[in-house]
Amino acid sequence: MRAIWKGAVSFGLVNVPVRLYSATQEHDIRFHQVHRVDGGRIRLKRTCELDGATVGYDEIAKGYDAGDGRMVILTDEDLESLPLATSHEIDVVEFVPTEQVDPILFGRTYYLEPDARAVKPYALLREALVATDRMAVVKVALRQRESLAVLRVRDQVIVLQTLLWPDEVRAPEFDVLDGSVELRPQELTMAASLVESLAADFDPDQFEDTYATAMSELVESKLAGAMPAPVPAEATAGADEVVDLLTALQRSVERARSERGDEQPAPAKKAASGKAASSRPPGKTASSPPAKPASKSPAKAPAKKAAKSTAKAPAAAKATATKGTTAKTTAAKRPAAKSTAKKTASRKSA
Secondary structure: OOOOEEEEEEEOOEEEEEEEEEOOOOOOOOOOOEOOOOOOEOOOOOEOOOOOOEOOHHHOOEEEEOOOOOEEEEOHHHHHOOOOOOOOEEEEEEEEEHHHOOHHHEEEEEEEEEOHHHHHHHHHHHHHHHHHOEEEEEEEEEOOEEEEEEEEEEOOEEEEEEEOOHHHOOOOOOHHHOOOOOOOHHHHHHHHHHHHHOOOOOOHHHOOOHHHHHHHHHHHHHHOOOOOOOOOOHHHHHHHHHHHHHHHHHHHHHHHHHHOOOOOOHHHHHHHHHHHHHOOOOOOOOOOOOOOOOOOOOOOOOHHHHHHHHHHHHHHHHHHHHHHHHHHHHHHHHHHHHHHHHHHHHHHHO
16 A cells, blocks of 8 residues: 555644555446447547637646636635645544444545554554544544544554534435324334344445446456457557648648749749750750840739730731731732733834
């Protein structure tokens, strides 16, 4: 066992250094909440109802809701300022008869182990309690809270039994028991006879938790063909983070290109430049002066200019077609003019 508290029992001028151990333990089979389909553990997270963020234990404080919309948050400094009995002393207040302590007040039970140098005063207190058939009422601070408790003897060990405060015991309110019940003497005699027939000395070792035993057997029988426990895919989360990072970087590059009007990817540009170099005329070399760079145009032309240029396109095409027709007509008239000139010259010579 491991001690959970160290201090001293103080009664009168006598101090008995002791260590406190939990005297009880439970053997219930504990189950986890799991997903019925795949057996994965169901985890409960501590989240803030305002921003939905997961909160760590170091960020959690004690708060009191007044019920009228006000909230009080207590800090560690506030709790330390509360009046507490010394946290390392079990102070004996009085010694009371054992039968006067109602078992309903009993809480948790702890064993007290004496320090090596305090065995004699420990034994002295133990024997005094047994001889007088009394319990020592004490006050002790456990887990940052003052508790009322009693010291009693069990076998050769002094036991500290925490008690409930009087206002923590609820009063029974059963109206059906307020009325008088008539019991006949024969019924009382038969009830007493039944009690005597079942009378025995209490021995807790003769009792067994049959439910816990049956549950253990059930679990053991199912473990024979149980599947391996699922392992959380922790690596998957890291891979998702990498994918998300690559996606974010790719989108950042695309946004930067879009903002500067460069929509063609870098690999496509290299291919285009290679194609242009292969189609260069034979007389031109790489040392030829480069052509003047075209003035950068905005990434997006205004809508009005685009509409205007579109409207002018048919008119320009029509004008070009008219010029072509006029040129053909002129070319067709030229032979006729030459033949007229020949006829005039022959008449003059005649």
